[in-house]
Amino acid sequence: MLFVGDDWAEGHHDIEIMDAQGKKLCGTRLPEGVEGVRQLHALIADHIDGEADHVSIGIETDRGPWVTALVAAGYRVFAVNPRQTARFRERFALSGAKSDAADAHALADMVRTDSHQLRPVAGDSDLSEAIKLLARTHQTLIWDRQRQVARLRAQLRDFFPAALAAFGEDLATGEALDLLKRAPDPDTAAKLSRSDIMAALKRAGRKRLVDKRAERILAGLSSEQLRLPSLLQRAYATTVHSLVGVIAALVKQISTIEAELVKRLDRHPDAQIYLSQPGMGEIVSGRVLGEFGDDRTRYTGAKARKNYAGTSPVTIESGRRSTVNARRVRNTRLIDALMRQAMCALRSSPGARAYYDRQRARGVSHNAALRHVANRLVGILHGCLATRTTYDEATAWAHRVELAI
Template structure:
């Protein structure tokens, strides 16, 4: 970075104070981006997909090199700077929330992947376990499978050992569930040769160990997410939104950022969120389609919020029902509701006011009444 400053200083010469340095870079985070912004440069984040499309304008041979990529970025910044998005000036606290929120969500995704691997293994050599256990990543399931990873060992589990595991997992109706589990684990099923079963049991124990650690770290990171999110000044406004709690609210804040000047309008925020539709028009044909290029973490959080809001907001429920009555599928109606909720969140953040059910849905109520 010091060498870059020196090179730019030599190029600017005596007019360094009057020169504006514009930087195009294919990322919007990291120490390099932070250092460039701190140095006073205007940093434009270029999506790698945009750079690839722009590269095709300069040549169709498919050749690629670091020097060629640098030339493409420089040319984009020189000719299309007005159409590129500057790096957002998010606060350090927002960046910290993004780090812990993304780590928490990544661990959840990893737990899902390992749970599916466990399910696949059990289906191949111990299908009775899939009948006995509903949640393969639950604490009591992992404990019992760790003690008895093979069908023969599971069949020898006593009511006392099963009940103890259920009790440690804070289950209800322990006696009834223990008896049902024991009966299910002793059900006859097609099995594998003994040596193959032993190999599967060893692999399952390894998966169980990973899932146990993931469960522990997810709980630890959840506390970190709540602690960091609770310090942010916008937390109260975000938590007032229907369907948003501590963890989900932290994810929404992390992915949107807290730069007050980043989104010029509610439409800009909706476009960034990926909830607003795109239009394809050619001749007399015009269609509206869902956006498939979006921030996966953000759209996941917003659709989850919309689903939860159906139970907590009468206005959100009525809006969803109207979309369904018009012929929209569940996913399309949920996406439209999420789009509306993003607009409401934008208005609340801009005005610094908490969510109000009547104000948020009064416009749609009036239209329906008319």
């Protein structure tokens, strides 16, 4: 058996190879890319004659071409959390000293002594990985849009509060972006007619309450407000025009990524199981499927899936003291999607609603009760995936709540 520690950086990898007794066989720095992988294969081949699965590698990431190449070669690859490496490193240097070579040594020794406690890189399908990438990009673009909208709102508040009165919080809608692009300052906006606003609403695809909305926008834009000096107002108008262009581009790309995400999700064999869960639409299903992955051997049971999701609590016991806390170290993208599912499930699932109400009756806060519901839904999802069945309300909740008939 060989044990390899791989401390990676953007342009290189610090490597240490040790044997089963913990003796260092070699240590070196390899370049990133094809040449680096080729040299790593040669180093390993110099020290072992057995199969590739007799080589265990510890590395602080679970994605990228380098990791993919290691898995494809047949090595046992373990994705180690950097916090685990930091704690393990303290066994060798209490002073806090740190170096890339020392980290490679710690990783090699960790997979030698504690591989049974580490998580191997999951064998997720390429389709699942593609869904995760698209779902993460989609969510990141939405966060970027929210930041840009907040900046736009701050600019309008400083020199054009009438626009906020006209559009409210809907600054990313089609009509708001259209009209602010044409009229980014109070003087230009005051010249807009009702027909201009109606045309913008139609271009944005509005079909209901168009007249009422047009009147509200017109009244807001034409309302009296304090004005800044002309030169300063033109400078603000330029910034608004730029922010509107950025937001419009983000809105378009979000729509493009969303369509691609839905297309890939429809091709996945687990899609119908995810979509059958209460509170899960296509976007949330894509996020949850991508973050959980589709490796059938990744989770030993429902508890392991709940722990990875971050919905299960953490118990801390010491002497006579015992506390149960929310899990803070977790996949933030996954817990965000699961909490959204739980919130929506309160409206679509009588069982989830009854379970939530029971937690609240015990004095549990709203967020904690919602997390309990999310935790229960993760367990239900795990059961559905394990048995290859879609969600059934009675089966999921009958043993916990008495459903109304």
